Amino acid sequence: MSTGYLVVPEGADYEALSLPVLSQNKGDGPRLLITGGNHGNELEGPLVARRLIDWLPEAQICGMVTIVPELNPLAVQAWTRNTPVDGKNLNREFPGRADGSVSERIADAITRVLLPIADTIFDLHSFGPKWDIPPSVILHPIADANLMAKAVRMAEGFKLPVTLVWEHNETAGMFDTVAHNQGKVLLCTEFGGGTVGANDLAIYEAGVRNALIALGLVDGKAEPPIFRQKKSSRTLETLTSDELRSPARGIFEPRCSVLEEVKQGDLIGVLRSMESLSAGPIEIYSPTSSIIYGIRSGGYVETNGELAYLARSLKR
């Protein structure tokens, strides 16, 4: 086992960064890279990465595992999604630029130094403080059908409550896209709810441990963790047409919970325009029979802002 630093060189806007890295090589086997702190207001990832570092050195039986708990320490310390220095979303800057701003330089260092040593990447996210979603592993559709099938199988190995195939219009610059283009599997774990809690962290860690067992990197028996009194795993997909958007500015009042099944016409929530008390609530209904994947749970919503993500069973 070795610990070291990934150095992101100094640039015009900020000094050099040293990102702590742990690496352990136990011979033939999968070469896995685990990263956290891609977005700074998603703290589950850095914490779960640190918990892995507590037990993985003993538990790993083969292959190579590299762990970087904080890809973007500037954003983590500021508890912001984007990097405070240049205002950029690191996960839209891949593959990065060596002579760019600090987010671009971080992306460049990851792409050049870390990506080549891995065939599989788990990028540990959570959904930030404005959304409620169930513990999930998500992936965006991959053009190569074989790689896609392999990625879905690997995602289901987490045995988390939801495996989600997420159709997304803006994947340019994502870490996923760069990895997929190189024929590697990149999966994102996602946890909702804003707050970091003891129970949620235990579920998150159990999911990652299950995936390590499925990869053969550690011994053990994979079990779905208990979420809301249930042990279950389902594989869903959400399309861009499944985004429910807000017809007006206001505060959203959820009237349903994640993983609830709704029928066409069921009430999802109510939008409260706060400018006038005589304006009644705007009721938001489900346009189709669906499963609620994500529900807005904080922040002032602008017109056309997302209120909910609907989902349905993945067609294979």
Next chain:
Amino acid sequence: MSTGYLVVPEGADYEALSLPVLSQNKGDGPRLLITGGNHGNELEGPLVARRLIDWLPEAQICGMVTIVPELNPLAVQAWTRNTPVDGKNLNREFPGRADGSVSERIADAITRVLLPIADTIFDLHSFGPKWDIPPSVILHPIADANLMAKAVRMAEGFKLPVTLVWEHNETAGMFDTVAHNQGKVLLCTEFGGGTVGANDLAIYEAGVRNALIALGLVDGKAEPPIFRQKKSSRTLETLTSDELRSPARGIFEPRCSVLEEVKQGDLIGVLRSMESLSAGPIEIYSPTSSIIYGIRSGGYVETNGELAYLARSLKR
């Protein structure tokens, strides 16, 4: 029933604001003011205020109720604790200044126009996105023992999981302090967890309805709402010496949940210094036998930042 606006006059830093106000006078009885949105990243208050406006006009049987869903619309729209224009915490600016910055002018308008027409104030807060706490009604100690006893009784009328007497070193400038100095009862409802969820809103609304029943403003039977599978209410106190503070910078990983009873020496959580992977976790233990009232659940923690609030049964 009448709706109107509380006008906060224009000043050097910002234009005039019009805060929507609902008022209903049904003769003799308590004169209650209900306010939300004192802090802008606590959206439960504005939402519960709007839900009250949906049913109170029919349900109110006596007295006068005035509702202002958003005391600080600038902060609510920005989803920030403080007012973005002047960077001030509205709840430290009371009684305010007519010729001050916009936060001071809001406080002044509330103190001059709204406070005189009420004998009781419910200021609907939540704990912001970085803390987990149970649904509670809190009050700071009041020097006048009779007023204090009356306030505790009224707080217990919410029948929420916790009624909390909170010793606080910095009460200057709080809305509470100004109200108490005028012999009025001001209670704050507090909800933790960052996210606004359907279940939490139902508990919050039930608590406020219980308090309205206890005041005789509406008919009905008060029932403790169900929180984590339990129906119970307890009255606690937390002292300034019950604040557990961080020995270093890092990310806090909670290892316990709110309302858990801990003994002296029990593990509360673990602080992860993120600068080096060889630095082990710093374990945080409970210094006394206590009940966990609040636990840090998000955001990077600075040295000496609060990690937890311990509590114990109120001595009467």
